[in-house]
Amino acid sequence: xxxxxxxxxxxxxRILSKKLSASEDYExxxxxxxxxxxxxxxxxxVPAIVESLEQSEEVIGNVIxxxxxxxxxxxxxGKTGYDKTLEIDLDGAxxxxxxxxxxxxxxFVMVSAAHADERSYWGQSSIKPYYIAKHxxxxxxxxxxxxxxxxxxxxxxxxxxxGKVKMLNEPGQLEREIPRAAVAETILTILEDKATYGKIIxxxxxxxxxxxxxxxxxx
Amino acid sequence: xxxxxxxxxxxxxRILSKKLSASEDYExxxxxxxxxxxxxxxxxxVPAIVESLEQSEEVIGNVIxxxxxxxxxxxxxGKTGYDKTLEIDLDGAxxxxxxxxxxxxxxFVMVSAAHADERSYWGQSSIKPYYIAKHxxxxxxxxxxxxxxxxxxxxxxxxxxxGKVKMLNEPGQLEREIPRAAVAETILTILEDKATYGKIIxxxxxxxxxxxxxxxxxx
Numbered sequence: 001x002x003x004x005x006x007x008x009x010x011x012x013x014r015i016l017s018k019k020l021s022a023s024e025d026y027e028x029x030x031x032x033x034x035x036x037x038x039x040x041x042x043x044x045x046v047p048a049i050v051e052s053l054e055q056s057e058e059v060i061g062n063v064i065x066x067x068x069x070x071x072x073x074x075x076x077x078g079k080t081g082y083d084k085t086l087e088i089d090l091d092g093a094x095x096x097x098x099x100x101x102x103x104x105x106x107x108f109v110m111v112s113a114a115h116a117d118e119r120s121y122w123g124q125s126s127i128k129p130y131y132i133a134k135h136x137x138x139x140x141x142x143x144x145x146x147x148x149x150x151x152x153x154x155x156x157x158x159x160x161x162x163g164k165v166k167m168l169n170e171p172g173q174l175e176r177e178i179p180r181a182a183v184a185e186t187i188l189t190i191l192e193d194k195a196t197y198g199k200i201i202x203x204x205x206x207x208x209x210x211x212x213x214x215x216x217x218x219x
Numbered sequence: 220x221x222x223x224x225x226x227x228x229x230x231x232x233r234i235l236s237k238k239l240s241a242s243e244d245y246e247x248x249x250x251x252x253x254x255x256x257x258x259x260x261x262x263x264x265v266p267a268i269v270e271s272l273e274q275s276e277e278v279i280g281n282v283i284x285x286x287x288x289x290x291x292x293x294x295x296x297g298k299t300g301y302d303k304t305l306e307i308d309l310d311g312a313x314x315x316x317x318x319x320x321x322x323x324x325x326x327f328v329m330v331s332a333a334h335a336d337e338r339s340y341w342g343q344s345s346i347k348p349y350y351i352a353k354h355x356x357x358x359x360x361x362x363x364x365x366x367x368x369x370x371x372x373x374x375x376x377x378x379x380x381x382g383k384v385k386m387l388n389e390p391g392q393l394e395r396e397i398p399r400a401a402v403a404e405t406i407l408t409i410l411e412d413k414a415t416y417g418k419i420i421x422x423x424x425x426x427x428x429x430x431x432x433x434x435x436x437x438x
Contacts, residue, residue, distance in 0.1 A: 056339060082301035086309075086348040090355065091338075119310075120275060129305035136309065136355055 001192065004067040006031040006096055007074025008041065008048070011158070012111060016071065016184040017046045023188065031063060031074075053092030061099035069107035070100050071187055078127075085133045093137035101144050108146040109187055112138050114154040114202050118171050138200070147197040149190055153178045154204040162186075166206025167213040174204035186210050195219065220411065223286040225250040225315055226293025227260065227267070230377070231330060235290065235403040236265045242407065250282060250293075272311030280318035288326035289319050290406055301348045308349065312356035320363050327365040328406055331357050333373040333421050337390050357419070366416040368409055372397045373423040381405075385425025386432040393423035405429050414438065 003020055007013045008030030020028035021044055030041045030048040041048040051063055053074060064070060072093055076084035093110070100108050115121040116134040125131060141148050155177045162182040166174060186203065189210050190196040195218040206213065222239055226232045227249030239247035240263055249260045249267040260267040270282055272293060283289055291312055295303035312329070319327050334340040335353040344350060360367050374396045381401040385393055405422065408429050409415040414437040425432065 054342070056342075082305060083348040086301060086305060086351045090305075090309075091351045094355075095338075119314075123273070123275075129302040132305045132310045136313075 001025060001069060002027045002029070002067045003069045003071060003191065004029050004031055004049075004064060006053070006070060006072045007111075008032055008046075009037040010073055010075060010077075011156070012073045012180045012183050014040060015181055016073065016187055017041065018044050019184055019188050021046050025192070026188075029067070053088050053095065057095045057099050057102075060095050061103055064096065064099045064105050065103035067105055069109070069191060070096060070105055071109045071111070071191075072096055073111040082129045085129055089130065089133035090137050093133075094140045097137075097141045097144050097146065101146055106145075106147045107191070108141065108144075108148045109191065110138060110141055110148060110150045111183060111187075112150050112152045112200075114152045114174060114204070115171065116152055117200075121171075142198075142200070147194075149196045149198075150200040151183060151186060152200065152202045153183050154202075156180045156183070162210065163205060164207050165210055165213045166204050166208060167217045168202045169200070169217045171202060174202060175206060176204070178204045182210065186214070189214055190218075193218070220244060220288060221246045221248070221286045222288045222290060222410065223248050223250055223268075223283060225272070225289060225291045226330075227251055227265075228256040229292055229294060229296075230375070231292045231399045231402050233259060234400055235292065235406055236260065237263050238403055238407050240265050244411070245407075248286070272307050272314065276314045276318050276321075279314050280322055283315065283318045283324050284322035286324055288328070288410060289315060289324055290328045290330070290410075291315055292330040297346075304348055304352045308352035309356050312352075313359045316356075316360045316363050316365065320365055325364075325366045326410070327360065327363075327367045328410065329357060329360055329367060329369045330402060330406075331369050331371045331419075333371045333393060333423070334390065335371055336419075340390075361417075361419070366413075368415045368417075369419040370402060370405060371419065371421045372402050373421075375399045375402070381429065382424060383426050384429055384432045385423050385427060386436045387421045388419070388436045390421060393421060394425060395423065397423045401429065405433070408433055409437075412437070 009032045020026040076088040122128040122131040159179040162185040228251045239245040295307040341347040341350040378398040381404040
């Protein structure tokens, strides 16, 4: 399965690229923003395509069309302005969705954020604009004809091990954090699992293995 | 017809409130952001409600529910950050749409912007993030069950007279500018015109009267 990882140079993207590369089932390609980001992927033996999510849907489509699945884990991040939140997290994501749909690259995994559907929560948050962008990008994906799965982790940490997790089908009581490694591992677990198509999964640390947790929310 | 003008203190909103107030057919109410904005509306005899588009959909719904029509002409403007573009132009607009839909306030006129559906145009623009917000807000409205009309004027000017206009059903050759007075006058012309329901109208200065131009694009 040829998987395009959009936002591969992000922290989740790097872990995921490495895991996909180590698996016999997947041929990952990294979608990265500039040449300077290529070295890491050379090192782990993952081909990289340099392109920008600020390009047209056509340009993005020309990259996407050769793959079997897309994982979207790009984010403009906290260091850029909210103009980039609109351009990348909202419109960039939606261009990727539309391009995948146009080229019938049906499998699409979106890394979103816990609370992205809870407007009442956003007001308390210092990153309300980010939630707004994720909310509408997710909405577009969930209304598309793609075989999507939307993962919504809580606050991300850098622990090396995935550990145990908790998953919910809708907003509810979660732990406060989750390792990025757990999100990446979940993506590997669900990529070819049709039971996860059309599902939105809120996730945090917890007490289930990833396989068990996925089964609970996707059966 | 009781009309709620959201963004009434904007330049179009002020002109529109005055015009609606002068007409026997309408009872306008101004939706404004703070008490300091009330004086103008006291002066022209238009009641005002002070509320924020950053409030919840429920709060906005409690204002909207008493009206027969909503005109949305709010905009975060060029002086605030793009966080407000996300909070007002995108999510604020969509909350108003959702609240109107929930309370069956069916008539909804949105003041948008020419080129809001032309992604290829945005890249050349210094206000690309604004177009992104308008695009997705308009999309949400056009997918709602409301009797909407979306007006998409080109660059706005402050000439006192509406003058003649040009209207198109889709992006095309328009003049570069249009007076805000023409946009306000168009809203008055179309508010009760069922032929304009479900229509998106791109508009600039031109050679038709507003009535003629509306007839051309809504017949």
